[in-house]
Amino acid sequence: MFNIPTNSLYMMAFIMTLLMIGSVIQYALQRFNPTKDFTELKQRTHSWWVMILIFLGVLVSGKTASLCFFAFLSFLALKEFFSIVPTRHADRRVLFWAYMSIPLQYYAIASHWYGMFIVFIPVFVFLFLPMRSIFTGEIKGFIQSSGIIHWGIMLTVFCISHIAYFFELPEKNTSAGNIGLVLFLVFMTQFNDICQYVFGKMLGRHKIIPKVSPNKTWEGFLGGFFTAMIASLFLAPLLTPLSSGQGVLAGAIIAFSGFIGDVVISAVKRDLQIKDSSQLIPGHGGVLDRVDSLMYTAPLFFHFVYYLCY
Amino acid sequence: MNRLLKIIFFGLIVKPLVLIGLGLNTYHRNKLPMTGPAILAPNHNSHLDTLVLISLYPLSRIHQIRPVAAADYFLSNRILAWFSLNVLGIIPLERNNNTGVKEDLFKECHAALKRNEILIIFPEGSRGSPEKLGTLKKGIYHLLKDEPTIPLFPIVMHGLGKALPRGEALLVPFNCDVAIGDPLYSQGHEINYFMQKIIASFESLLEICLTRQA
Numbered sequence: 001m002f003n004i005p006t007n008s009l010y011m012m013a014f015i016m017t018l019l020m021i022g023s024v025i026q027y028a029l030q031r032f033n034p035t036k037d038f039t040e041l042k043q044r045t046h047s048w049w050v051m052i053l054i055f056l057g058v059l060v061s062g063k064t065a066s067l068c069f070f071a072f073l074s075f076l077a078l079k080e081f082f083s084i085v086p087t088r089h090a091d092r093r094v095l096f097w098a099y100m101s102i103p104l105q106y107y108a109i110a111s112h113w114y115g116m117f118i119v120f121i122p123v124f125v126f127l128f129l130p131m132r133s134i135f136t137g138e139i140k141g142f143i144q145s146s147g148i149i150h151w152g153i154m155l156t157v158f159c160i161s162h163i164a165y166f167f168e169l170p171e172k173n174t175s176a177g178n179i180g181l182v183l184f185l186v187f188m189t190q191f192n193d194i195c196q197y198v199f200g201k202m203l204g205r206h207k208i209i210p211k212v213s214p215n216k217t218w219e220g221f222l223g224g225f226f227t228a229m230i231a232s233l234f235l236a237p238l239l240t241p242l243s244s245g246q247g248v249l250a251g252a253i254i255a256f257s258g259f260i261g262d263v264v265i266s267a268v269k270r271d272l273q274i275k276d277s278s279q280l281i282p283g284h285g286g287v288l289d290r291v292d293s294l295m296y297t298a299p300l301f302f303h304f305v306y307y308l309c310y
Numbered sequence: 311m312n313r314l315l316k317i318i319f320f321g322l323i324v325k326p327l328v329l330i331g332l333g334l335n336t337y338h339r340n341k342l343p344m345t346g347p348a349i350l351a352p353n354h355n356s357h358l359d360t361l362v363l364i365s366l367y368p369l370s371r372i373h374q375i376r377p378v379a380a381a382d383y384f385l386s387n388r389i390l391a392w393f394s395l396n397v398l399g400i401i402p403l404e405r406n407n408n409t410g411v412k413e414d415l416f417k418e419c420h421a422a423l424k425r426n427e428i429l430i431i432f433p434e435g436s437r438g439s440p441e442k443l444g445t446l447k448k449g450i451y452h453l454l455k456d457e458p459t460i461p462l463f464p465i466v467m468h469g470l471g472k473a474l475p476r477g478e479a480l481l482v483p484f485n486c487d488v489a490i491g492d493p494l495y496s497q498g499h500e501i502n503y504f505m506q507k508i509i510a511s512f513e514s515l516l517e518i519c520l521t522r523q524a
Contacts, residue, residue, distance in 0.1 A: 075483075079333060083469060083485035083521045089440055092472070092482050099483060274520050278485050279335040 005177035043283030070164040071106040077156035090138035121158040162302040172241035180239035192228040199223025228255040261296030337489040347423040354432035355471030377430040440471035454496035461493030466515035487519035
């Protein structure tokens with residue numbers, strides 16, 4: 001069916017099983033605490049179903065569909081970013097060109113052009129946008145604007161597009177395929193998020209950076225960190241070309257950088273005094289809120305694997 | 311026929327555009343009146359304002375949502391006039407009528423309200439400078455003075471003035487906020503108090519907009 005390598009197929013079945021267990025727990029909680037309001041939990045679970053079904057559906061539909069999906073994800077995240085940060089009226093044309101970087105970046109990926117994929121945004125877009133900006137003639141706020149716009153593109157287009165490049169790598173682990181790498185990265189990132197949240201709720205005492213994110217505790221972070229390392233000890237050899245030992249290190253990288261991505265976007269929202277970046281995903285907030293950790297884990301995990309195996 | 315044109319235009323062009331090209335954050339959507347007579351009174355920054363508001367309604371309802379628009383602008387040339395009257399279904403308003411008879415000015419509006427339609431009236435009158443609230447025109451009070459029981463819903467939209475501001479043809483994608491306020495009634499209020507209440511409602515609605523700093 002759809003030519004999915006066996007290990008990746010098992011992983012998808014495993015994710016669906018976890019989702020069903022989660023739904024049963026949510027249903028049970030509601031059943032036994034009928035007086036408590038579970039609207040948000042219910043929305044969250046429902047949104048998880050929608051997101052996971054879309055994500056897995058796209059993965060089984062092949063490479064082209066997957067590239068289009070991640071390009072669209074970059075677009076939604078970039079749009080959300082530009083909608084909440086302060087930009088000048090004069091920047092409209094610059095922002096238009098910023099959006100244009102998305103098809104070009106994903107075109108470089110689709111045409112298997114590694115060099116362009118790596119330098120297009122950090123070099124060409126980086127140099128081009130301030131040039132477009134000075135031709136608007138608006139100097140007031142130029143420095144700030146250039147910084148904000150490029151940072152947004154780096155996070156939402158450059159970083160996220162690393163997930164898409166996994167589809168272009170030669171298949172090293174034939175029983176998982178390149179889908180295995182994507183499944184591993186996305187699953188581990190979200191799994192670490194959830195573990196940090198759960199451990200934080202259960203044991204959390206010592207806050208790490210209370211000014212940025214009051215809910216982040218050392219207990220939560222370390223709980224997620226070690227659970228992620230143990231999980232990737234088993235999952236990495238199955239889904240990726242990494243050995244168990246390398247897998248543990250990959251788990252550590254994902255847990256640490258996922259945490260940083262999460263608090264970086266928290267800092268953005270705190271600076272702007274908003275709670276969510278949009279209302280697109282009921283119970284979760286916006287796309288940025290959901291892919292915050294992925295923006296940090298994707299490039300770091302990608303280059304870790306790329307260095308060791310390709 | 312016109313109803314069909316409006317459904318095709320909104321179903322195939324406006325709704326997909328609003329969903330993908332823009333993206334909306336709506337607040338208190340449940341307050342939006344589904345049946346008329348009622349008046350929606352949004353702030354005005356962009357031509358997209360009307361389209362976005364109408365797109366909040368299901369296709370089966372959109373023919374009852376009637377934007378009240380300046381005749382001197384929207385009927386200024388034949389193509390725009392045809393589109394405004396037949397596709398958007400505007401109620402033209404003669405802003406510069408010199409007869410001084412207010413009843414004449416709002417005759418069409420009163421008739422539409424009698425047919426239980428929902429009017430969109432921009433109290434600022436024109437789009438003005440992007441994302442800034444201009445002074446409110448008092449005409450809306452004169453319309454409602456004769457209809458004391460018809461609700462007016464203040465609505466704040468933010469971000470559309472960035473996506474497509476006045477004088478620009480290039481649409482740049484931005485998420486936009488639409489916040490719907492509690493209904494106001496003209497009954498028992500004198501004009502300045504009523505206008506103040508609309509402004510106060512606008513100000514408090516703007517507070518909840520996510521894109522307010524962009």
